[in-house]
């Protein structure tokens with residue numbers, strides 16, 4: 347053993363000093379956070395209400411697919427190679443290898459199983475996603491990043507007892523009206539679209555027959571509005587809520603996703619462009635999916651406190667995003683108690699976490715319950731029992 351003083355000992359000393367300093371800094375930071383919290387803690391956005399007794403309907407859930415098992419789904423190579431895609435697959439409790447081996451239907455099966463374990467949500471609408479259409483009115487694969495065909499979603503949800511079909515149809519398809527009729531006949535509860543991704547203008551007069559058919563078939567239209575960042579490119583101006591006057595005037599029940607949060611058009615926030623339209627149309631609704639995401643600070647507060655939305659909001663989760671690091675009760679230290687943050691984050695089921703988080707922040711019972719009512723009203727009765 348060498349007992350002579352070692353000049354190299356200066357380094358461990360420096361490391362110890364550094365550790366001590368960072369330890370003190372951390373303690374001070376934590377103390378500052380506790381003091382700041384006690385000053386700035388404001389509690390929930392609204393006084394929380396008990397949840398409805400009946401299980402909820404989630405109107406906004408996504409699935410995905412790579413085309414495995416002849417699903418007809420596809421993802422552009424650019425999207426497939428993006429880091430986002432692996433995160434999506436993980437949030438569906440699966441992996442690329444597993445899906446390649448067992449087929450895309452596995453994802454819908456997993457969603458159904460996990461949803462079946464939820465104490466709060468009893469059913470969910472799984473959304474197909476149509477693509478970009480070319481001048482001939484046919485799917486333009488080269489310009490489509492993600493495609494989830496209606497046939498795949500309709501077939502796979504029919505194998506479950508808790509999932510419902512949300513169709514997606516680009517209205518510029520040459521056979522758009524036939525596709526609508528097919529969707530309705532195959533159990534569609536609504537039609538979902540993302541104009542900025544599917545690249546059409548909802549204000550285009552050529553869409554009038556499509557809108558009239560939606561009214562005739564009593565199919566609500568769930569439309570994305572605001573900025574879209576789940577894809578690698580988007581034409582956000584097409585998701586301006588002010589482009590929705592045409593379907594609204596024709597009587598379509600329009601549900602604008604997540605109060606058109608995060609986008610802007612004409613120098614105005616999309617949410618501010620949507621809000622005054624609520625007084626103009628009684629057939630206009632919105633929903634609260636994705637509003638607890640870290641990239642949307644203040645939006646749930648806006649949804650719960652602005653008078654324009656009163657009586658018009660529905661519950662949706664935007665699954666699988668609720669099952670990623672984008673959402674956590676720990677993002678709400680000024681609105682939830684330590685105990686609430688801990689208890690909610692300990693819930694294993696993503697729908698239960700979503701509902702409990704939103705309820706604790708003040709989402710009232712009527713918002714949680716409205717989706718069942720609205721969709722039952724627009725339904726011909728076939729699948730009512732599945733919504734209970």
Ligand SMILES: [Zn+2]
Nearest residue numbers: 406408635664
């Ligand atoms: Zn979504």
